[in-house]
Amino acid sequence: MLLLGIESSCDETGLAVYDTGRGLLGEALHSQVAMHNDYGGVVPELASRDHIRRVIPLARQVLAQAGVTLQELDAIAYTAGPGLAGALLVGAAVAEALATALGIPVMPVHHLEGHLLSPLLGEHPPALPFVALLVSGGHSQWMAVHALGQYELLGETVDDAAGEAFDKTAKLLGLPYPGGPALARLALQGTPGKFRLPRPMLHSDDLDMSFSGLKTAVSLLVRDAQPADHADIAAEFQEAVTDVLTAKALRAMQQTGFTRLVVAGGVGANVRLRARLTEALTARGGSVHFPPMHLCTDNGAMIAHAAGLRLAAGQALSPASASNAGAFNVRPRWDLGSLAPIHIPGSPDRAAP
Ligand code: KG4
Ligand code: ZN
Numbered sequence: 281m282l283l284l285g286i287e288s289s290c291d292e293t294g295l296a297v298y299d300t301g302r303g304l305l306g307e308a309l310h311s312q313v314a315m316h317n318d319y320g321g322v323v324p325e326l327a328s329r330d331h332i333r334r335v336i337p338l339a340r341q342v343l344a345q346a347g348v349t350l351q352e353l354d355a356i357a358y359t360a361g362p363g364l365a366g367a368l369l370v371g372a373a374v375a376e377a378l379a380t381a382l383g384i385p386v387m388p389v390h391h392l393e394g395h396l397l398s399p400l401l402g403e404h405p406p407a408l409p410f411v412a413l414l415v416s417g418g419h420s421q422w423m424a425v426h427a428l429g430q431y432e433l434l435g436e437t438v439d440d441a442a443g444e445a446f447d448k449t450a451k452l453l454g455l456p457y458p459g460g461p462a463l464a465r466l467a468l469q470g471t472p473g474k475f476r477l478p479r480p481m482l483h484s485d486d487l488d489m490s491f492s493g494l495k496t497a498v499s500l501l502v503r504d505a506q507p508a509d510h511a512d513i514a515a516e517f518q519e520a521v522t523d524v525l526t527a528k529a530l531r532a533m534q535q536t537g538f539t540r541l542v543v544a545g546g547v548g549a550n551v552r553l554r555a556r557l558t559e560a561l562t563a564r565g566g567s568v569h570f571p572p573m574h575l576c577t578d579n580g581a582m583i584a585h586a587a588g589l590r591l592a593a594g595q596a597l598s599p600a601s602a603s604n605a606g607a608f609n610v611r612p613r614w615d616l617g618s619l620a621p622i623h624i625p626g627s628p629d630r631a632a633p
Pocket of ligand 1: 290415416417418419442443444446447458459460461464545546547548549550551576577578
């Protein structure tokens with residue numbers, strides 16, 4: 281089955297062609313980072329308009345790269361949520377319109393399921409079950425992935441997401457948006473421990489996290505610091521987040537009894553976090569699995585791939601709604617735990633956790 285995937289939930293327009301037998305055949309991405317940089321964050325209306333401008337040229341590009349025609353596609357997958365409503369509507373509208381014109385079905389995909397399953401596109405794909413750490417600009421969650429579509433929330437941030445904390449802290453240090461990569465670069469020139477930041481909820485008896493206090497602590501440090509101190513503050517901030525995530529990772533493995541950890545979402549691109557998690561897990565006989573670096577942040581490949589796995593597992597496709605009721609299916613707020621589990625034909629039924 282040949283799928284076109286469309287991602288437009290935030291500030292990246294991502295397209296990909298995925299074949300359930302042959303894997304990824306083409307990928308194209310346009311990041312709006314430079315456009316939003318002037319405003320210090322994503323401006324939803326500008327994001328929607330830019331998705332409109334980019335999506336068709338990127339679809340042409342990705343089809344040409346894959347060497348397939350529109351007529352050869354079996355279905356169109358798109359991010360239906362969660363995300364910015366206007367931005368999601370662009371991907372949904374294009375997917376529905378194309379599918380209606382081609383007479384093929386659509387598959388709405390949950391953005392976080394796309395992230396969660398993206399390590400399966402990596403060099404060392406994990407077997408199920410596994411623990412997943414989802415760390416993006418909007419989410420920080422620990423999930424137990426029992427089976428495809430069967431996700432159990434183990435814990436999450438009680439305030440800011442980890443990526444949001446990186447972005448806000450970077451702003452305090454005068455770095456451009458998005459702050460995560462810029463802060464990580466600056467941290468390379470600094471030494472953790474020269475300044476001391478808290479490790480919020482490090483010893484809490486659960487898998488919840490809190491990151492907003494870190495940003496407040498950084499703002500107090502920055503007030504009295506010299507610009508020359510910024511690299512040390514960045515290094516200490518990165519170390520504080522990494523300490524918390526590493527400790528919680530070990531707790532999650534202990535709690536579930538699972539041995540495999542998957543890290544997904546933009547913060548999963550952080551090199552220091554990758555190294556610390558790999559060291560901690562392998563020392564205990566476990567393993568850590570990351571998506572390929574360029575698939576950590578938002579992209580179309582993870583959407584086409586998640587849809588492909590669901591298709592391969594026997595999920596029925598929805599007819600394009602434009603040809604039916606005429607209403608597009610987007611869900612700006614959508615709980616990952618509410619997804620219907622997929623039963624792989626022939627596999628024994630698994631009781632819900
Ligand atoms: O998954 P993603 O592309 O978008 C969301 O769905 O949120 O994640 C973007 C987030 C941003 O907060 C960005 O600053 C962060 O991921 N990020 C990083 C790094 N690369 C991206 N944070 C820390 N270190 C990085 N290298
Ligand atoms: Zn994302």
